[in-house]
Amino acid sequence: MRIIGKFGCAFRGIAEAIRVENSFKFHFAAAIAAVILGLFLHISEAEWAVLFLVIGLVLVAEMFNTVAELMVRMSTQEHNKLARQLLDISAGAVLLSSIVSVIVGAVIFGGRLYDRLFPG
Secondary structure, X not given: OOHHHHHHHHHXXXXXXXXXXXXXXXXXXXXXXXXXXXXXXXXXXXXXXXXXXXXXXXHHHHHHHHHHHHHHHHHOOOOOHHHHHHHHXXXXXXXXXXXXXXXXXXXXXXXXXXXXXXXX
């Protein structure tokens, strides 16, 4: 497969994650909101770098969680201890990355938002 075809598959995968996974839709919308807030509050270049890193972390974790869910569904419909562990761990990765992103967002945006809401 040529490189352009590989990019096509990757973009199709992102679009599929947005289409089928409600959690990914939520995180994607939160990422857009964070970028808009960053533009509004004029965050620094270093803050942009950290913001994009945590956005990427959450979205990639969510996509791997979706992959784990699809793989389990594809392999078994029965209750399986290992499948449950796999799904719990992948969901935990999404939760952990989301908590980190909220903390980073609070550090980047918290003081600026406070100053705008309560000037003086």
